[in-house]
Amino acid sequence: MPLIAAIDGVTTATLMDVSSVLTLPYRSILFREGDVAEHLFCVLNGYIRLYRLSKDGREADVRICGPGDTFNECLIFGADHYHYNAQAAESCTLARFELSHLRTMIEKEPQVAKAILKSLSRSLLSTMDSMANDRLQTAPQRVANYLIAQCPGGATSYSLRLPFQKSVLAGKLGLAPEALSRAFSSLRDAGVIVRGRIVQIKDIVALKRI
Template sequence: MSALGPGSLARMMELATVLNFETKDILFREGEQAEYFYCVLSGYVRLYRLNRDGREADIRICGSGDTFAESLLAMGESYHYNAQAAENVTIARFDLQKVRLLAEQERDIARAIIQCLSSYLRSTMDCIANDRLQTAPQRVAQYLLDNCQDCMGTVSIRLPFQKSLLAGKLGLAPEALSRAFSSLRRAGVTVRGRMIQINDVNALKQI
């Protein structure tokens, strides 16, 4: 949206419908006919898939400002995953077909869509690389470091969501996340509920 001119921004906002969902509400299910894409305004939305046995695999945790299902603007007629409110959320919903038509008329909207899809592709590639190159403790350590940039010495961080969501965000099973936090104790990381204390940021960087 920030890349759009005033006229295009106004036309996009005319297509937006703001909705509220409560914790665990399902926004859509994999395989359903796709009519909309979404932007999170507040709260968190969990994207996941199910296998035949009912096991769940988190794909992404979307927070404020994140969009999802936007890839369907380019191709696809059905949703490729499930979307669930991880907590009470407010989202903006956009009609896929109307945005497609608008992108044909407004060049800056088409360009913004391409930039959005490119950014998501890069972040997905980074996620895949991290999954293959980093151990579970390294993924957790990197997340903590990303959230205490420019900090020195002892730092306290409060997770913005439950640890089960953090596990999904990092591509870990909840038990793997617990083991990772346990292994980080030697680097001075202490966990109490959502509060995480880092005794030495420099030590954490060495993980």
């Protein structure tokens, strides 16, 4: 947990005193937009999907959080309601920290304040990168870059099992599910073969040319 790694042992022990561990089954709702904001969360394993709903019920993913990721830091400094919905994209385990206790610790422990600000900075940079990619890259390029990022160091070909449903990957990449399917189809000539959640990449060099 980068949040914990940024503070010393004594402060970590204090932070652990105001935390608890929560296990969520697949597709269960952690909280809904508009609920009273009570906790900051860190994903220990599995994945959490953060999303918004339109008035007509359409969903738009905000972020997919994986192991080590924290979310709701933006609520520490004054917000009193959640700004999005949170759902388990896979069965997952979370560390849960009470926002009221964190606010008190921030006033007393500069290390905690710095750790929260670093976490906010990481989230902001990640969001800005995602926005830039959405504007600068085609759908096949977004998928190709995701697959390249999963490649083991030095490998020229590899196979992976997607860590979540393809519908979640689509949301993560800012694509509609049908756009993701078309993007995978367009990557066949670059040696990408998809069977369910198993993706085979036969030529990483060809993928990098996309």
